[in-house]
Amino acid sequence: MNDARDHLEALIASREVRIAVIGLGYVGLPLAHALYAGGARVLGVDNDPAKIESLNAGRNYLKHLGDAMAAELAASDRFDVTTDFERLAEVDVVLVCVPTPLRAGRVPDLSYVERTGVEIGRRLHAGQLVVLESTTYPGTTRREFAGAIEAGASDRRISLRLGQEYWIAFSPEREDPGRKSHTTASIPKLVGGLDTEATRLAAGVYRLGIKEVIEVESAEVAEAAKILENVYRAVNIAMVNEMKTILTDMGINIFDVIRAAATKPFGFEAFWPGPGLGGHCIPIDPYYLSWRAKQIGHEARFIELAGEINHAMPGYVVERTIAALSKRGRL
Numbered sequence: 001m002n003d004a005r006d007h008l009e010a011l012i013a014s015r016e017v018r019i020a021v022i023g024l025g026y027v028g029l030p031l032a033h034a035l036y037a038g039g040a041r042v043l044g045v046d047n048d049p050a051k052i053e054s055l056n057a058g059r060n061y062l063k064h065l066g067d068a069m070a071a072e073l074a075a076s077d078r079f080d081v082t083t084d085f086e087r088l089a090e091v092d093v094v095l096v097c098v099p100t101p102l103r104a105g106r107v108p109d110l111s112y113v114e115r116t117g118v119e120i121g122r123r124l125h126a127g128q129l130v131v132l133e134s135t136t137y138p139g140t141t142r143r144e145f146a147g148a149i150e151a152g153a154s155d156r157r158i159s160l161r162l163g164q165e166y167w168i169a170f171s172p173e174r175e176d177p178g179r180k181s182h183t184t185a186s187i188p189k190l191v192g193g194l195d196t197e198a199t200r201l202a203a204g205v206y207r208l209g210i211k212e213v214i215e216v217e218s219a220e221v222a223e224a225a226k227i228l229e230n231v232y233r234a235v236n237i238a239m240v241n242e243m244k245t246i247l248t249d250m251g252i253n254i255f256d257v258i259r260a261a262a263t264k265p266f267g268f269e270a271f272w273p274g275p276g277l278g279g280h281c282i283p284i285d286p287y288y289l290s291w292r293a294k295q296i297g298h299e300a301r302f303i304e305l306a307g308e309i310n311h312a313m314p315g316y317v318v319e320r321t322i323a324a325l326s327k328r329g330r331l
């Protein structure tokens with residue numbers, strides 16, 4: 001018998017649950033919309049007043065998502081936005097989508113995650129579920145994030161039992177801004193809690209707006225799965241970038257080669273060479289793992305080598321462009 005948990009479960013089942021999404025950027029805004037579209041009541045929280053003003057006016061600052069989405073949200077009485085963290089006291093579920101950049105020296109910057117954890121802790125109440133979505137190294141949810149929530153709660157002399165009166169989970173974001181073939185609602189979502197109740201409750205919340213939700217063994221499995229996905233891409237992109245430089249000097253077109261190799265129906269996935277690594281994820285996330293690996297005495301050699309090769313590509317492309325232009329007498 002657990003009244004706080006039963007109450008939260010009933011709210012999720014009836015779609016009466018109130019969900020706050022903190023950080024209304026590339027990840028948070030489409031997620032907030034997907035849950036709203038699934039029938040939940042959503043409060044968007046961002047510390048950038050310009051974003052709040054824009055959403056209140058029905059204007060989208062993320063052009064690929066369109067003004068129609070922002071207008072729909074602005075007109076609804078199930079969606080609201082604020083810069084005021086005190087309003088977290090109103091909600092049953094808090095989803096955290098704040099940035100996780102790198103500091104100088106490729107050191108993870110968890111300050112956004114930790115500050116947000118403290119703010120949540122200060123308004124924590126029985127029956128609340130908190131889910132971290134920001135990409136990070138395995139162990140962050142249990143250590144740094146849960147620790148920050150606890151510190152915030154103790155600032156206000158709030159004393160609640162984790163796993164009994166409130167729950168914490170991790171659910172990685174697989175958003176690919178601008179991709180037409182998938183949306184937040186159609187990309188399968190992994191969920192792993194600090195305990196099995198947290199996993200189950202968080203999965204119930206995401207099922208309101210996301211077609212396929214996969215419950216995994218722990219928050220650490222969910223955190224590591226996201227990093228694995230991005231390391232896999234970074235390493236494969238580096239591999240074709242290296243092949244490009246070698247095959248070019250052999251007079252062979254890498255694009256013809258990849259198209260030919262991709263006719264194999266198994267065991268090969270096409271990755272394409274290019275001058276840079278786009279997006280917020282691939283140039284950053286792998287270094288979260290390599291930093292953490294160093295702390296426990298491992299050198300993440302694939303990650304470091306992939307980074308070295310990929311970061312050299314802009315220079316390689318510039319050099320080849322200069323050579324091609326001077327050959328044609330354009331320089």
Ligand SMILES: NC(=O)c1ccc[n+]([C@@H]2O[C@H](COP(=O)([O-])OP(=O)(O)OC[C@H]3O[C@@H](n4cnc5c(N)ncnc54)[C@H](O)[C@@H]3O)[C@@H](O)[C@H]2O)c1
Nearest residue numbers: 023024025026027046047048097098099100134135173280
């Ligand atoms: N962009 C992507 O394609 C993508 C994909 C998967 C995962 N991620 C991960 O998701 C997380 C968020 O990335 P994003 O691309 O949405 O970032 P973003 O910069 O687009 O958005 C972050 C938002 O958080 C707000 N914010 C920052 N600090 C805050 C605070 N203390 N309180 C409230 N709001 C705050 C910012 O104003 C901004 O609106 C990162 O961990 C990123 O690695 C991003």
